[in-house]
Amino acid sequence: MRRNIFLLLILSIVSDLALAQNLIPNPGFEEYTDCPSDYGQIELAYPWASASNGAPDYFHACSSNPAIKVPNAGRRYYSYQPARSGQGYASIRYFYNIAIAPFSEHIYVPLKEPLQLGTSYFIRFYVSVDEASLSYNEYSDCIGLAFTQNDPYQFVPDGENLKLEQAIENRGILLTDTIGWTPVSGCYTAQGTEQFAVIGNFRSESECMLYQPDLPGVWPSGLYLYIEDVEVRPFDPLPDTALLCSNQDMQLNAGFLDATYSWSTGSTDSSIYVNRPGLYTVEATIDGCSLRDSVIVLSGEPPSYQYDTTICSGEDLLLDAPVWGDYRWSTGASSRQIRVGQPGTYQLEVENDCQISRINWRVETAKCTCKVYVPDAFSPNDDGRNDFLKIYTGCDFEYRVENFQVFDRWGGLRYQAQGNEIAWDGSNANNAPLGTGIYTWVLQYSYLRDGKWKNELQKGTVHLIR
DSSP, X not given: OOOOHHHHHHHTOOOHHHHSOOOSSSTTSOOXXXXXXXXXXXXXXXXXXXXXXXXXXXXXXXXXXXXXXXXSOSSSTTOOOOOSSXXXXXXXXXXXXXXXXXXXXXXXXXXXXXXXXXXXXXXXEEEEEOHHHHHHSOEEOOEEEEEESSOOOOOOOTTOOOOOXXXXXXXXXXXXXXXSOXXXXXXXXXXXXXXXXXXXXXXXXXXXXXXXXXOTTOOOOOEEEEEEEEEEEEOOOSOSEEEEOTTOOEEEEOOOTTOEEEETTSOOSSEEEEOSOEEEEEEEEETTEEEEEEEEEEESSOSXXXXXXXXXXXXXXXXXXXXXXXXXXXXXXXXXXXXXXXXXXXXXXXXXXXXXXXEEEEEEEEOOOOEEEOOSEEOOSSSSSSOSEEOEEEOSSOEEEEEEEEEOTTOOEEEEEOSSOOEEOSBOTTSOBOOSEEEEEEEEEEEEETTEEEEEEEEEEEEXXX
């Protein structure tokens, strides 16, 4: 028996990494096209590159240059920082030479695949401050990650930054750790156009917190940050729909990095077992942000094997399989849904891990229209009885009266109105009472069927009695 794709998705959830793949290529700057030998060679950590006219650094233990070789890489002879993982990392400067011609550096990388509209993503990267920042200029709080749809490279004039809206950023806490690695993280909901990730400072000097040691006679020379282990991971561990077989438990696994969990069942484990259909939701909390996902668990047993239904003549009916699996219709179709417009019996065979189900639809047709009743007489004499000519419309579906007209026996238009609540008092357009006689009425109305408005026209006569 062929396996159902939705059940396979559930049963194959055994690895956090498989479900939350990192969309950043070369996230730890381990891969290189050549060992760096000088400052400003970020392009060697392919596919990372500079996003502006700055020259970000690439440091790796494979370098033969002591100033570039991890862990002694940095902008000063006493710089020292072991890699957080592996043997490489990047470095950027910003607020560089503030007193002279300030500029900032940014790095970017194309994502492995575009972000998906509406999907939640967990973003994290790590930074460490080069000791040169402490000795020669400052600490700051500003650093973030932004997304772009197109290649973000642009020339940035002195004193300016890339003008991008940040997906996540560090604000309000000075980055001061020169020994360890500080995470910068957050949650982000995708717009569906993001194809590049950009890391750097996107704010002006006046928007950021700055700490500048008092060093008379020393020109400020900028903030230096090492960057390591960049992550952009989708939180989508659960399929939209899963199939539950009779007398079997199903495991739902939402394992995601080092998150904590809260399920709609009350469980706080990374995975749960369920044995009944329903909607199951999980909230994962990591680094202070919350991510949510849900799955609709369907019964593998269809509620009925025989369906009787009626359609209106000239209309189509959508037949929808009540269970997931591989579909074989008597019409030859293999989709979950088909449209039919003729009476008859339609058979469906559905095969999945639970069983082979055979389901029939018996379709009959009927003439469907609104039932309109207009009285054949009324007496507008203000006696409180039958003073108005009203239209009575009975529809099992949405309708609207487009136009109601009354003509005298010579064809002259005496009254006209629109709307579903019409009551004619026997007067003409000038509110003058019309005399006793027989008048012809014409009614135009529309009704909504299968998403389309259909038009109808009816005529009749009414006896106005004074």
